[in-house]
Amino acid sequence: xxxxxxxxxxxxxxxxxxxxxxxxxxxxxxxxxxxxxxxxxxxxxxxxxxxxxxxxxxxxxxxxxxxxxxxxxxxxxxxxxxxxxxxxxxxxxxxxxxxxxxxxxxxxxxxxxxxxxxxxxxxxxxxxxxxxxxxxxxxxxxxxxxxxxxxxxxxxxxxxxxxxxxxxxxxxxxxxxxxxxxxxxxxxxxxxxxxxxxxxxxxxxxxxxxxxxxxxxxxxxxxxxxxxx
Amino acid sequence: xxxxxxxxxxxxxxxxxxxxxxxxxxxxxxxxxxxxxxxxxxxxxxxxxxxxxxxxxxxxxxxxxxxxxxxxxxxxxxxxxxxxxxxxxxxxxxxxxxxxxxxxxxxxxxxxxxxxxxxxxxxxxxxxxxxxxxxxxxxxxxxxxxxxxxxxxxxxxxxxxxxxxxxxxxxxxxxxx
Numbered sequence: 001x002x003x004x005x006x007x008x009x010x011x012x013x014x015x016x017x018x019x020x021x022x023x024x025x026x027x028x029x030x031x032x033x034x035x036x037x038x039x040x041x042x043x044x045x046x047x048x049x050x051x052x053x054x055x056x057x058x059x060x061x062x063x064x065x066x067x068x069x070x071x072x073x074x075x076x077x078x079x080x081x082x083x084x085x086x087x088x089x090x091x092x093x094x095x096x097x098x099x100x101x102x103x104x105x106x107x108x109x110x111x112x113x114x115x116x117x118x119x120x121x122x123x124x125x126x127x128x129x130x131x132x133x134x135x136x137x138x139x140x141x142x143x144x145x146x147x148x149x150x151x152x153x154x155x156x157x158x159x160x161x162x163x164x165x166x167x168x169x170x171x172x173x174x175x176x177x178x179x180x181x182x183x184x185x186x187x188x189x190x191x192x193x194x195x196x197x198x199x200x201x202x203x204x205x206x207x208x209x210x211x212x213x214x215x216x217x218x219x220x221x222x223x224x225x226x227x228x229x
Numbered sequence: 230x231x232x233x234x235x236x237x238x239x240x241x242x243x244x245x246x247x248x249x250x251x252x253x254x255x256x257x258x259x260x261x262x263x264x265x266x267x268x269x270x271x272x273x274x275x276x277x278x279x280x281x282x283x284x285x286x287x288x289x290x291x292x293x294x295x296x297x298x299x300x301x302x303x304x305x306x307x308x309x310x311x312x313x314x315x316x317x318x319x320x321x322x323x324x325x326x327x328x329x330x331x332x333x334x335x336x337x338x339x340x341x342x343x344x345x346x347x348x349x350x351x352x353x354x355x356x357x358x359x360x361x362x363x364x365x366x367x368x369x370x371x372x373x374x375x376x377x378x379x380x381x382x383x384x385x386x387x388x389x390x391x392x393x394x395x396x397x398x399x400x401x402x403x404x405x406x
Contacts, residue, residue: 122330130243176371194250
């Protein structure tokens with residue numbers, strides 16, 4: 001009884017202290033794997049260490065048009081900064097693998113590439129390709145590739161886009177009804193303009209994904225990123 | 230990892246999520262062609278590097294509202310779009326699911342398309358589409374769905390004929406008034 005009262009009090013405290021967190025209004029919903037694996041969160045396997053590659057070599061698009069791609073140091077730092085906001089969630093960590101090659105067929109793995117705008121589908125600023133892999137009896141993310149437009153120059157915007165794309169690997173869905181300054185998972189009409197000097201990412205939001213994730217998945221059926229896989 | 234890998238631990242599907250830019254509701258200046266048409270067939274295919282499924286949409290052109298001069302005029306055109314499902318001869322299904330683009334196009338649906346032309350493949354890619362299938366203009370793109378949610382869409386829900394009457398004034402490309 002005392003425990004129930006205490007939990008209720010804690011819940012009320014959280015809701016009172018954080019009235020801005022409402023799923024579907026200013027908080028993204030959970031994202032699951034596509035059917036028929038929809039009971040599994042769209043996230044890395046809990047407890048895994050993900051080797052990541054900052055790809056700097058000849059890049060070939062699906063039509064086999066090839067060119068050299070590299071990471072300017074500021075954008076590299078922006079990407080790693082966003083990554084660090086998620087490190088440790090679900091005991092998932094990232095380890096630098098190198099600037100070329102691939103750890104595949106080992107899974108999971110992450111590759112980040114800056115590409116020509118024409119090589120991102122439908123004029124997107126960021127794109128995540130998520131492959132899925134069976135670990136024992138559990139499905140979770142396998143090989144993931146992040147594409148970003150190589151004409152991004154503003155650090156805030158790069159941090160915002162990368163934080164958004166990382167969110168997709170921690171079971172956070174796009175939020176079309178979220179306001180621009182409430183979560184990095186904003187999509188559609190509320191996405192900051194390309195190369196926005198503030199990138200929609202206020203200093204407070206740099207740590208916000210962590211909070212959003214916990215609240216989102218505390219009530220999600222089948223668990224969430226903190227119990228990924 | 231190829232999507233058609235025979236490794237039993239590979240799911241055979243890829244999800245692609247995109248963060249798209251906010252565009253005008255009627256992005257004529259971003260398009261090479263503005264066309265009204267109906268999707269007559271959908272053919273999935275595997276990308277050359279075997280990592281993704283794309284779909285080739287055949288569109289029967291009802292009306293070319295405007296297009297830049299270099300595009301050949303045809304009654305049937307092809308749109309290449311990322312995403313789709315393919316059934317392999319052995320019964321295995323490969324899929325590429327897309328999120329972040331908004332509503333999916335449907336075979337048999339009637340649409341107003343704003344498109345880019347790709348001369349190398351004689352095909353189009355979609356800048357934005359509006360669904361006209363139900364007789365009313367229905368927003369499809371992610372940014373327009375956001376406008377609808379924020380009650381600031383100028384065109385969603387408009388009678389399709391009135392909507393097309395407005396659209397008929399549009400000029401493709403940004404080099405003309």
